Amino acid sequence: MIRDFNYLRASTVKEALDLLEQHKDDYKIICGGQSLLILMRQGLVAPEYLIDIKNIKGLNTINFDRKNGLRIGATTTHRAVEKSPLIKKHYSVLLDMEENLASIQTRNWGTVGGNLAHGDPAGDPGPVFIALNAAVKMANKERERTLPLEEFFIDYFETALEEGELLLEVQMPIPPPKTATVYEKFNIIKNELGIVSVAASITLDENGLSCKDARVVLGAAAPTPKRAKKAEQMLVGQTLDEKLLDKVSEKASQEADPIADIHATEAYRRSMVKALAGKMVKKAWEQAKTSA
Amino acid sequence: MKKKYTVIDTPVHNIDGIAKVTGRAKYTFDVTLPNMLHGKILRSPHPHAKILNIDTSKAEALNGVKAVVTGKDTLGVKQGIWRRYKELCDEEILARSKVRYIGEPVAAVAAVDEDTAEEALDLIEVEYELLQGVFEPLEAIKEGAPQLHEHAERNINVTRHIEWGDVEKGFKKADYVREDWFRCSSQAHVCMETHGAVASFIPEGKLTVWTSTQSHYYIQVLLAGVLDLKENDIRVISRYTGGGFGSKFELDSAQFCSSLLSMKLCKPVKIILTREEEFMATKRRTPMFYYVRAGVKKDGTFLAKEARVFTEGGAYTAMGATALYLTGFFQTFPYVWPSYRYDGYRVYTNTAPTSAMRGFGAPQATFTAETQIDLIADELGIDPIEIRRKNGMYPGYEVPGQAYIQSCGLSQCLDKIEDWVKSRGKLPPNRGIGIAAYGFMSGGIFNWFDTPYAFSSALVQVNIDGKVDLYIGSQDMGQGSNTTMAMICAEELGVHVEDIRLHMGDTDKCPVDLGAWGSRETLMQGNAVKRAAAEAKRQIMEFAVAKMAPNIVYDLDIKDRWVHLIARPERGLSYYDVVKEAIRGKDGQPIIARGHYTPHRKGMISPAYSFGVQAVEAEVEPETGKITLKHCATAHDCGQVINPLGVKGQLEGAIAMAAGYGFTEDLPMDEGKILNPNLVDYKLLRATEMPETEVVEVETYEPEGPFGAKEAGEGLTNPTAGALSNAVYHATGVSIKDLPITPEKVLEALREKNEKKEK
Numbered sequence A: 001m002i003r004d005f006n007y008l009r010a011s012t013v014k015e016a017l018d019l020l021e022q023h024k025d026d027y028k029i030i031c032g033g034q035s036l037l038i039l040m041r042q043g044l045v046a047p048e049y050l051i052d053i054k055n056i057k058g059l060n061t062i063n064f065d066r067k068n069g070l071r072i073g074a075t076t077t078h079r080a081v082e083k084s085p086l087i088k089k090h091y092s093v094l095l096d097m098e099e100n101l102a103s104i105q106t107r108n109w110g111t112v113g114g115n116l117a118h119g120d121p122a123g124d125p126g127p128v129f130i131a132l133n134a135a136v137k138m139a140n141k142e143r144e145r146t147l148p149l150e151e152f153f154i155d156y157f158e159t160a161l162e163e164g165e166l167l168l169e170v171q172m173p174i175p176p177p178k179t180a181t182v183y184e185k186f187n188i189i190k191n192e193l194g195i196v197s198v199a200a201s202i203t204l205d206e207n208g209l210s211c212k213d214a215r216v217v218l219g220a221a222a223p224t225p226k227r228a229k230k231a232e233q234m235l236v237g238q239t240l241d242e243k244l245l246d247k248v249s250e251k252a253s254q255e256a257d258p259i260a261d262i263h264a265t266e267a268y269r270r271s272m273v274k275a276l277a278g279k280m281v282k283k284a285w286e287q288a289k290t291s292a
Numbered sequence B: 001m002k003k004k005y006t007v008i009d010t011p012v013h014n015i016d017g018i019a020k021v022t023g024r025a026k027y028t029f030d031v032t033l034p035n036m037l038h039g040k041i042l043r044s045p046h047p048h049a050k051i052l053n054i055d056t057s058k059a060e061a062l063n064g065v066k067a068v069v070t071g072k073d074t075l076g077v078k079q080g081i082w083r084r085y086k087e088l089c090d091e092e093i094l095a096r097s098k099v100r101y102i103g104e105p106v107a108a109v110a111a112v113d114e115d116t117a118e119e120a121l122d123l124i125e126v127e128y129e130l131l132q133g134v135f136e137p138l139e140a141i142k143e144g145a146p147q148l149h150e151h152a153e154r155n156i157n158v159t160r161h162i163e164w165g166d167v168e169k170g171f172k173k174a175d176y177v178r179e180d181w182f183r184c185s186s187q188a189h190v191c192m193e194t195h196g197a198v199a200s201f202i203p204e205g206k207l208t209v210w211t212s213t214q215s216h217y218y219i220q221v222l223l224a225g226v227l228d229l230k231e232n233d234i235r236v237i238s239r240y241t242g243g244g245f246g247s248k249f250e251l252d253s254a255q256f257c258s259s260l261l262s263m264k265l266c267k268p269v270k271i272i273l274t275r276e277e278e279f280m281a282t283k284r285r286t287p288m289f290y291y292v293r294a295g296v297k298k299d300g301t302f303l304a305k306e307a308r309v310f311t312e313g314g315a316y317t318a319m320g321a322t323a324l325y326l327t328g329f330f331q332t333f334p335y336v337w338p339s340y341r342y343d344g345y346r347v348y349t350n351t352a353p354t355s356a357m358r359g360f361g362a363p364q365a366t367f368t369a370e371t372q373i374d375l376i377a378d379e380l381g382i383d384p385i386e387i388r389r390k391n392g393m394y395p396g397y398e399v400p401g402q403a404y405i406q407s408c409g410l411s412q413c414l415d416k417i418e419d420w421v422k423s424r425g426k427l428p429p430n431r432g433i434g435i436a437a438y439g440f441m442s443g444g445i446f447n448w449f450d451t452p453y454a455f456s457s458a459l460v461q462v463n464i465d466g467k468v469d470l471y472i473g474s475q476d477m478g479q480g481s482n483t484t485m486a487m488i489c490a491e492e493l494g495v496h497v498e499d500i501r502l503h504m505g506d507t508d509k510c511p512v513d514l515g516a517w518g519s520r521e522t523l524m525q526g527n528a529v530k531r532a533a534a535e536a537k538r539q540i541m542e543f544a545v546a547k548m549a550p551n552i553v554y555d556l557d558i559k560d561r562w563v564h565l566i567a568r569p570e571r572g573l574s575y576y577d578v579v580k581e582a583i584r585g586k587d588g589q590p591i592i593a594r595g596h597y598t599p600h601r602k603g604m605i606s607p608a609y610s611f612g613v614q615a616v617e618a619e620v621e622p623e624t625g626k627i628t629l630k631h632c633a634t635a636h637d638c639g640q641v642i643n644p645l646g647v648k649g650q651l652e653g654a655i656a657m658a659a660g661y662g663f664t665e666d667l668p669m670d671e672g673k674i675l676n677p678n679l680v681d682y683k684l685l686r687a688t689e690m691p692e693t694e695v696v697e698v699e700t701y702e703p704e705g706p707f708g709a710k711e712a713g714e715g716l717t718n719p720t721a722g723a724l725s726n727a728v729y730h731a732t733g734v735s736i737k738d739l740p741i742t743p744e745k746v747l748e749a750l751r752e753k754n755e756k757k758e759k
């Protein structure tokens, strides 16, 4: 049973921030409601005020330019990301990700901001955005701030968002030349949350031979989306070979810090990180070779 | 080729389809009555505890609450479907002194709305004395384990023994003997419509219950037993049922509690279970620990089999005793085992009761038997089809002391599946095809109360305009039996499906049928319908005799609304005209005919058996152990097909359910608490996981069935887990004997295999 609550709707960012300030002690922001309503139905969350931001003007946006890169407003739905020609053209990894994220019904309602703010380590956008070097813009009544997405996730279902703070947008820079980013999640039933997932972003030197920069980000393998930094370092300056991939995979699986639950044991999650990490690095590497 | 039939054997869309897809069909959930109250049930949070006291005063004082009932308000009847076996009736539904599983009902509230009722649940104070629980059958059966029921020492609920032939001698003669242990997991029914009821009691002493059930007759009788009402003072209405799969032919907490509350208040009370309650407390598939030992000759001839089973009973008997018998019986199916010994133990545990679920013990039997047969075949270097062909049942075979097989299309099914397997050619790496052969009953011969035998009846009324009212007691829960019955009636009477107006799902109007379980409707209700229609037809033809002057009435027939001489079909009269004249001649009395069926003296289990062979092609990813279903071909001998669309629908649904059982679905628990009682964590297959499916046609005729038909319901869920495990075996060389076959288990087995190789 969902406990009774007061429903408030904001139509501008300012209005929303005022409402958040006003009801500071006992509110929840609702956007698409796809994650929040489950918690409310289970009685795990029972706010006095529900502040709906879904209709705020200006947050449901996807913008791209050559200078600033990609900006996705917080209330943009998964489905809008999936259907955006801009994204298809410049960030096809996001299209791949969205096509495997939940059902169309959930994508129609669920939003990018809601997904990140929910802080589920099994969420798909977290690792992919981090691989794309994303930052998030947040605001409260007093100020605005921007944080690298890596620092946004703090623990299971816990983020850097403070009381009174609203997530406004996700920003992704233009990737450097010779860069490719790929993502895959491992699950049993297609489009469900992953048992683990791995995003990899590889930047090669101008000759397309050795690795200049690498990001390997693990999903559902730690309390937050997590960069396997030691594995990344093993890649920098190297050329691709199977032995290296094996070592990188092994390292990434050591860096994982997964839980055991009814869907998989800890050991299995580690093996899946191992199986996916090498595969993703290789795939990103090969794509980077042929990219501009 | 001229078709033999005008109605059956032609694809017919479900006659309830339009009402369902347009939302016109009223399910229990849609029933709303004036002054209706809403009920909620308080359930035990403990797996094993004494109830010391229940204080309902605070809940009763809450504004909007109309009544609270607890075990004290009941007659205290220990009920169950086993009215001919009193000791097996062990469930009170509203516990009076002890709770034995998490989710067991202890109180129910009726209030003006659902929210108030739920709020009231929080105000009921139950004082428990916690008892030690026991959760695994192999633990519960040990000396000194906590005991659930006073009458059941070592928690043994039911035992079953089946034996024929000389088992010891068989093993002695065997060239090869192998033994395996298997674990078969649990599974939830996950009906789209959760259990629910609207009960309305009136001061005149009559109770009406709208509910979602597989048998309105059983619910009527069982309710009468716990409410001290006469059976026919209770009317049970169940026009549409959104799935049953075995979970809806026992009396459930929604039906019982809404009736109790309504009787107390003389107002309608509605209780619809939530999905979580549905997972926790509406019974589930029986987990089984299976030991199977088989002895065979070098050439693959089966000689002796021994099986021992410990089943996790959960807190009560439910229908579990039948599952215990059937799993033992179907363990030998569909083969000739010259000697066999089975010992089954159903053990009480402090977990949600286990009971009937599509296949009723047979999917577990088929999984274990078929997995083992492939291991034997491999060891002896015999082709999996060949070993099955060599030992298969055949028409006229008698399962000693148990069953007589009339029609049996097994060898045909094997031939066709062999062709299909060949047509797949050489498989890419990491792919395998596994097959499993199976059989199932077309309705149980047994009944659990009133009579030892099952029975079924039907009534046909032909009206002056030729339109037909067909009254049946069977229950359509989505499996399509309404369509099947309308088709059988139309075919026999010589009219069209559109001429039939069906009356079902109402104890006030319908003749008795035991309901939809054990895959009985096509054969049993079908026979009753066919006989009623035949009798109505005979009456109609009597009137045509004067005009058409055949030698005897049986020289006439009706087909396609045309009353004619069989020998000269062009000579005839319109069915409509004949009926009109006939009824006018009878002062307007309609033509009425009855039909019935009972499988008396037809063995212990069923009057007829379906047979089949299924092939599953699967791919296993070696790095992750992930299994992908690619193709699934099934040759199912259901005798004469009544509705090809119906068979296809049953097959596809069965594959989704049985493949889920094979590799994703499970009910993991911690101290009796189900850890995934929701549809996010419970892994049902979706359309994306479904393989390409194919029905491979076979032709047989079952003398006992209507037009030669047998079952095509539960049997189809039997083979898939076994076929899947064999496919994984042939793809990877590892055999997983522990359901569900998760990627994790596959990966672990592969790792062990590689380690062995390295050594």
Ligand SMILES: Cc1cc2nc3c(=O)[nH]c(=O)nc-3n(C[C@H](O)[C@H](O)[C@H](O)COP(=O)(O)OP(=O)(O)OC[C@H]3O[C@@H](n4cnc5c(N)ncnc54)[C@H](O)[C@@H]3O)c2cc1C
Residues within 6 Å of the ligand: A028, A029, A030, A031, A032, A033, A034, A035, A036, A037, A053, A074, A075, A100, A101, A102, A103, A106, A109, A110, A111, A112, A113, A114, A115, A116, A117, A118, A122, A123, A124, A125, A161, A165, A166, A167, A168, A191, A192, A193, A194, B680
């Ligand atoms: C059946 C199902 C399957 C799913 N499968 C997947 C999957 O495969 N992969 C995946 O990644 N996700 C999956 N999800 C999660 C889904 O993507 C998220 O639920 C969705 O993106 C959340 O967005 P929302 O707008 O609905 O958030 P809401 O439910 O409205 O909110 C979620 C949380 O974020 C907070 N919040 C929302 N917006 C803001 C904001 N702008 N600023 C601050 N806080 C905010 C809310 O207060 C709440 O705590 C699934 C969900 C369901 C129901």
